[in-house]
Amino acid sequence: MDEQRLIRVSKYLSRHLRHRPERIGIRLDEHGWVAVPELLRAAARHGFPIERAELETAVAANDKRRFALDARTDRIRAQQGHSVPVDLDLPPREPPAFLFHGTVARFLPAIHREGLRPMGRHAVHLSTDRDTALRVGARRGRAVVLTIRSGEMHRDGHVFQLSGNGVWLVAAVPPGYVAGDRS
Numbered sequence: 001m002d003e004q005r006l007i008r009v010s011k012y013l014s015r016h017l018r019h020r021p022e023r024i025g026i027r028l029d030e031h032g033w034v035a036v037p038e039l040l041r042a043a044a045r046h047g048f049p050i051e052r053a054e055l056e057t058a059v060a061a062n063d064k065r066r067f068a069l070d071a072r073t074d075r076i077r078a079q080q081g082h083s084v085p086v087d088l089d090l091p092p093r094e095p096p097a098f099l100f101h102g103t104v105a106r107f108l109p110a111i112h113r114e115g116l117r118p119m120g121r122h123a124v125h126l127s128t129d130r131d132t133a134l135r136v137g138a139r140r141g142r143a144v145v146l147t148i149r150s151g152e153m154h155r156d157g158h159v160f161q162l163s164g165n166g167v168w169l170v171a172a173v174p175p176g177y178v179a180g181d182r183s
């Protein structure tokens with residue numbers, strides 16, 4: 001499977017497992033799962049046939065491990081990043097003292113005013129290391145990395161979850177916990 005095809009399949013999966021399942025007539029269950037045969041049938045029906053082997057490669061070779069396959073039940077889901085409402089059914093976890101969020105300068109006034117909000121997604125995404133946050137921010141321009149006082153947030157009762165691919169998720173970050181900018 002060449003790199004281009006891998007990217008196309010990954011984007012197709014992201015689109016339908018995170019954002020627009022209804023576009024191809026599939027239904028995610030409450031935790032975001034869909035049966036693999038159902039997904040493959042729907043993709044073929046909608047003009048984007050995917051071989052099962054391609055799907056498995058796209059899951060296994062994905063640079064950010066965006067998707068999880070449950071071999072026992074033969075289902076697939078996106079590990080995080082949804083805009084459709086899902087309960088990822090992840091246990092609450094104690095985060096490290098600090099986490100990082102990559103963004104761009106033009107969002108800073110709003111972020112300092114109202115904190116980090118999930119915007120189009122179901123949660124705010126935070127990274128354990130600055131480099132990852134830099135890459136996330138750089139999708140939109142010159143990246144700015146915010147340091148989040150996650151340990152303090154957790155002590156104050158905010159619930160954190162860790163996705164299967166290592167992204168920390170929280171409903172929102174109030175402005176008082178946003179510690180610093182760094183580009």
Ligand code: HQG
Nearest residue numbers: 066081102103107110111114115116117119120121125136
């Ligand atoms: C910003 C990608 C104004 C926030 C990445 C961000 C990540 C605010 C944007 C994952 C704000 C939302 C998520 C506020 C937050 N006012 N702007 N109050 N609060 N923002 O894409 O974190 O390739 O939904 O800073 O690698 O950028 O898709 O979130 O810039 O892991 O797998 O609003 O998406 O992964 O943007 O990225 P996003 P994100 P995938």
